[in-house]
Amino acid sequence: xxxxxxxxxxxxxxxxxxxxxxxxxxxxxxxxxxxxxxxxxxxxxxxxxxxxxxxxxxxxxxxxxxxxxxxxxxxxxxxxxxxxxxxxxxxxxxxxxxxxxxxxxxxxxxxxxxxxxxxxxxxxxxxxxxxxxxxxxxxxxxxxxxxxxxxxxxxxxxxxxxxxxxxxxxxxxxxxxxxxxxxxxxxxxxxxxxxxxxxxxxxxxxxxxxxxxxxxxxxxxxxxxxxxxxxxxxxxxxxxxxxxxxxxxxxxxxxxxxxxxxxxxxxxxxxxxxxxxxxxxxxxxxxxxxxxxxxxxxxxxxxxxxxxxxxxxxxxxxxxxxxxxxxxxxxxxxxxxxxxxxxxxxxxxxxxxxxxxxxxxxx
Numbered sequence: 622x623x624x625x626x627x628x629x630x631x632x633x634x635x636x637x638x639x640x641x642x643x644x645x646x647x648x649x650x651x652x653x654x655x656x657x658x659x660x661x662x663x664x665x666x667x668x669x670x671x672x673x674x675x676x677x678x679x680x681x682x683x684x685x686x687x688x689x690x691x692x693x694x695x696x697x698x699x700x701x702x703x704x705x706x707x708x709x710x711x712x713x714x715x716x717x718x719x720x721x722x723x724x725x726x727x728x729x730x731x732x733x734x735x736x737x738x739x740x741x742x743x744x745x746x747x748x749x750x751x752x753x754x755x756x757x758x759x760x761x762x763x764x765x766x767x768x769x770x771x772x773x774x775x776x777x778x779x780x781x782x783x784x785x786x787x788x789x790x791x792x793x794x795x796x797x798x799x800x801x802x803x804x805x806x807x808x809x810x811x812x813x814x815x816x817x818x819x820x821x822x823x824x825x826x827x828x829x830x831x832x833x834x835x836x837x838x839x840x841x842x843x844x845x846x847x848x849x850x851x852x853x854x855x856x857x858x859x860x861x862x863x864x865x866x867x868x869x870x871x872x873x874x875x876x877x878x879x880x881x882x883x884x885x886x887x888x889x890x891x892x893x894x895x896x897x898x899x900x901x902x903x904x905x906x907x908x909x910x911x912x913x914x915x916x917x918x919x920x921x922x923x924x925x926x927x928x929x930x931x932x933x934x935x936x937x938x939x940x941x942x943x944x945x946x947x948x949x950x951x952x953x954x955x956x957x958x959x960x961x962x963x964x965x966x967x968x969x970x971x972x973x974x975x976x977x978x979x980x981x982x983x984x
Contacts, residue, residue, distance in 0.1 A: 684793040685721035686777035686840050689767065690785070691760045692725050694733035700945035701783035701938065703978075706739045707971040708787045718790035721775040728763035742771055751858060757875045758861060760836065761853040768847050778846055780837045784914050784938060785897075786967050791910040793840055794893050800841035800883075802834035802890035803897045808876055809833060816866050820856055820881050831884040835876030838896055838911055845888060853882040901926055904958035912964050914938060924956020936965055945979065948972045 688709055692698045702725055713720045725741040727733065732743055744766035752758040764780070777793055794801035810817050810831040817828050836853070857878035860866045870877050883890065897911040901918045917939065919932030926932075934954055940946070950969055953961050972978050 684719045684777070685775045686719055686779045686793050686795075687721045687773050687775040687843075688723045688779045688781055689726055689764075690724075690781040690783055690837075691763045692727055692783050693756065694727060694729040694731070696944050697938075697942045698783050699733070699735055700941065702735065702739060703945075703975055704968060704971040705781070705783055705785055705787075707975055708967065712787045712790045715790040717792055719793040720779075720791065724767070724771065726763045726767045728759045728766075742767055744770070751861075753861060755861060755872075755874070757872075758857055760875060761850060761857050761878070764846065765850045765854055768843070768850060773843055776843060777840055778843050780839045780841070780846075781911075782837050782913075785838065786912040786914070786964070787910065788898075788906055788912045788963065788967065789908060789910050794891065794896065795840040795842065796891060798842060798845060798888075800839055800845065800888065800890045801893050801896065802832060802839045804833050804892040804894060805835060805873075805876065806833075807873065808835065808880060810877070810880065813869060813877075816869050817877075817881065819863065819866065820859060820878075821884060825885060830889070831880050832890045832892065834880050834883075834890055834892070835873070836879035838913075839879075839890065845886070849879075849882050849886050849888065852885055853879050856882045856885075898960055900960040900964050901958060903960055906960055906963050912960070912967070914964055918953075918957075918961050918964070920953060920957050920961075922954050924954050936961070936968075946972065948978060 690702065690705065692702050706723065706725070709720065709723055712718055723740050725735070725739045727741050727743045728746050730743065730745045732741075735741065744763050746752065746759045747762050777795055779791070810828045810833065814828045817831065821828065821831060841849075857875050860870065860874050860878050867874060895907075895909050897913050898906060898909045899913045899916060901916060901920075903909075906912070914936075915938075917929075917935065917937030919927045919930060919935045919937070921927055922933045934951065934957075936950065936953075946968065948969065949972075950965055952965055
């Protein structure tokens with residue numbers, strides 16, 4: 622479907638498409654979240670979910686993982702990457718962390734003004750109009766290129782995203798050839814079997830062999846990702862090219878593509894519900910490892926969540942599409958969950974300490 626070498630650069634994606642895409646990606650899911658959040662943890666059996674107890678192989682020679690996130694050169698992506706990298710540096714050497722080095726895989730095709738601030742490898746976007754405005758379709762192709770051109774010392778890789786904040790030191794949650802992933806309640810292969818069978822034929826096994834995950838966050842052996850990534854590219858493009866699949870999966874299409882590609886290679890993931898929390902739906906940080914601030918947090922002054930309606934107090938990353946949020950954001954009103962308070966405090970700490978924050982330079 623797509624070769625691994627010799628790709629040209631794509632035309633730049635207009636910022637307005639990015640803005641609209643991310644807006645609809647979040648708020649189309651909002652109603653689903655409201656109605657299903659309470660029950661999604663019951664979708665998988667106890668044998669598939671691992672409680673937050675870290676298990677390691679005593680004979681593991683290299684438990685370090687390389688932190689890799691894919692990103693664009695848009696201001697919206699840049700400021701999130703800066704915050705993410707700030708907290709990586711804060712927790713990297715804390716007790717319990719297995720973090721190795723860090724790479725921002727920049728799939729805009731050219732260097733930007735953060736090259737000196739954040740370790741970065743530049744790769745090409747998909748050629749022509751293959752992404753069709755669906756910018757995250759560039760993610761699997763970015764990983765293919767990065768794995769080919771980079772020297773990666775660590776045996777494992779954490780696939781992360783710009784809107785991730787490391788809230789606790791993150792150990793290597795993978796066990797040997799079993800990667801660790803986060804179970805998303807809205808990735809339900811069994812309920813989409815008709816569509817899934819277009820890409821995962823019956824002879825490969827039951828649809829339940831496909832994990833309810835996306836590619837991020839996932840900690841995986843580098844050698845396994847090298848096998849899966851080209852398949853992930855091709856499945857993503859085939860899904861996008863199929864109108865029924867594109868309509869059904871929408872902005873989670875690339876997540877389904879990773880799940881299917883992994884299953885095609887016979888790879889099953891350890892499902893770690895403590896891998897990540899997502900304010901405002903997850904109320905406490907506890908011993909989770911990553912805050913994922915993809916959803917808007919809107920509250921009235923009584924501290925009540927306003928469910929998709931712009932609140933009297935709000936923090937939503939989409940409010941800052943054209944530039945970074947200001948330093949010293951106001952804290953939420955009394956009664957707002959601890960997870961939201963912690964998120965805003967961590968954003969404020971990062972922005973207060975990153976040089977040249979308002980200019981998006983390396984200072």
